[in-house]
Amino acid sequence: MGELLLWLLLIAIGLIIVFYIVWIIVALLVRAFSIVVLYWLISVTLGAVAGVVKGVVLPVRVLLGRGNAAFTQLTPDDVVKGKAITGKPMGPNRAYGWDRAWPTYLPYQAREDARGVIAEGKLHLSSVWAWMGSRIRPGSGASTGKAAAKAASATARFLVGAWWVALLGPLAVAYSIALWVSIGAWLVFMVAIGLLTVLVQKFILGATKLADVIFRRRARASLKCPHCFGESTLPGYHCPNPDCTIIHWTVLPGPLGLLSRKCDCGQMMPNTVVSASRALAPVCPFCRVDLSAGSGARQTIQIPVIGSIGAGKTRLLDAAVTELAGRLADRGGRISGLTDKASDRLDAARLLVETHADTVKTPDAKAEGLPILIELNQRVVELQIMDVAGEAFATWETTSNLRYLDIADATIFVLDLLAMPEVNEQFRRSGQADSLLLAVGDQEETYAAAIDRLRADQIPIKKRDLAVVLSKADILTRLPIAKSLEVLDSSHIREWLFANGFDLLVSRFEKDFRSVTYFLTDSMSERETSDPMNPWWTLEWVLRVCKTPVVLVTPEPELETTKA
Amino acid sequence: MDTGKPLTYTVYRGVWSIFHIALVGLLVVIGMVWYNTDHTGDRLVTEWWYTLWNVQYAIANAIPFPWGN
Secondary structure, three states: OHHHHHHHHHHHHHHHHHHHHHHHHHHHHHHHHHHHHHHHHHHHHHHHHHHHHHHHHHHHHHHOOOOOOOOOOOOHHHHHOOOOOOOOOOOOOHHHOOOOEOOOHHHHHHHHHHHHHHHHHHHHHHHHHHHHHHHHOOOOOOOOOOHHHHHHHHHHHHHHHHHHHHHHHHHHHHHHHHHHHHHHHHHHHHHHHHHHHHHHHHHHHHHHHHHHHHHHHHOOOOEEOOOOOOEEOOOEEEOOOOOOOOEEOOOOOEOOEOOEEEEOOOOEEEOOHHHHHHHOOEEOOOOOOEOOOOOOOOEEEEEEEEOOEOOOHHHHHHHHHHHHHHHHHHOOOEEEEOOHHHHHHHHHHHHHHHOOOOOOOOOOOOOOOEEEEEEEOOEEEEEEEEOOOHHHHOOHHHHOOOOHHHHOOEEEEEEOHHHOHHHHHHHHHOOOHHHOOOOEOOHHHHHHHHHHHHHHOOOOHHHOEEEEEEOOHHHHOOOHHHOOOOOOOHHHHHHHHHHOOOHHHHHHHHHHOOEEEEEEOOOOOOOOOOOOOOOHHHHHHHHHHOOOOOOOOOOOOOOOOEEO | OOOOOOHHHHHHHHHHHHHHHHHHHHHHHHHHHHHHHHHHHHHHHHHHHHHHHHHHHHHHOOOOOOOOO
């Protein structure tokens, strides 16, 4: 019994000792843990500060090109492939897509830079956590050996890992969170300032674009291709670098620049039509043929002349242009060919008129405009001489090739009355019939082939003006039928036509067009500039109808026009 | 980053970084001024330091030693 009590007493004492030992151990562990907590609080604070500082430095490193993450630098190739700019370009040449040029920094490259900063942050933290992971799992240990040794190794690894987690975990978590907060603040700042800058940029872009459009509208500027007869307000432009073959189709303020843009080849170039026209070579957006310098930024007038073979179209144009050159020279202006062909034509016309030589029949070839530039008082207008053979007006099919007729504000119809039955009889009796080439074929049919085709194509000719030019006045006025023909103004000529059997033709003209002005011209003789029979008045009428800035007659001549 | 990029890219990035550093510098200056005004910073650090030690003390004394009482 006594022995039992002794054992019980010893067990109780043992339990009490164990209890106190456990208590002391736990109390010691709690004190040790309190030190760990203190370390955690300090390390979290230091980690957060380090994260914030890194978040300040990291975007700067990326923007300076010293980041390690994959970074998208947009290029003109991305622009062309539609990777940089969403949506299609604006403007009449949008079918060509985006031009091969660098996009503006804001917002396109700035967006990629922001993505680059985020990618750099991710890469940096992944390397931090990968290093952490390598500390926590420092290797798989020996793969052979006894089970007990393996278990001991695993335990050791666990304890080492736990130690590193306890030591670095809170630090890394605080660092990561602070880094993202810092980068987030940078992003918010970037977006806010970026949006503000984009708004300012949009305002400048709109103002620049508007100024460009207003300037061109006021100047009635447009591109009229002398080759394909397409009309546009926006030419394409060759890159000014002679080694570069890139054509820029939408040279307007936009995603590729405000006042200037940078071509893929690295060449800077202007970015408005007005400024581009001063420095770059234009290209027709329809047929891609190179145009004369300045096309698209000035008023271009094609002079469409309709008439039968031998009606006197070529002579009228040659005489009128030569007279115009003289008139311009008198006023300090000048006329010049914009192509070699046009210059040659001006020279040939002057020679022809000065020597009173006969005009050679225009060959029946593909129609092509000859661009000439008239300059007066720093104002410029491009005229395109559209001189085609009379064969081109034979049928609807042939006139359908003359697309310049579709867009002409002013049309000239050359009528050779000497070939009309009402006059021809007297002309033949005058004895001059053998020395003069008369219009061939039915001239009313010629007129109809051109005008009826326009009407069939729903071209609004009723909103346009027509000049009817009675050619070969030097002969006509000598015939008895023309005794009563007074060339004072258009209405007198109209009355004479009405009274001499051309009433149906006059009615037809006036039914087709908004207004009709009649001219009687002598393209063979030298006449005073003020003489109404001087052919230059026809050209003056074209310039006036087209409201050109080049004014050659002040006040306007009293050539009374018949309103339909 | 590719070579040949427009100068505006470099200018924008440079200006962006300068703005960023300037803003951070401004915040640091504001923080330092605030820190030194009426010993606010001293108080803050001291309070934070005491809080740390109070937490440590509270945990450490959560379980007293048997002879502690």
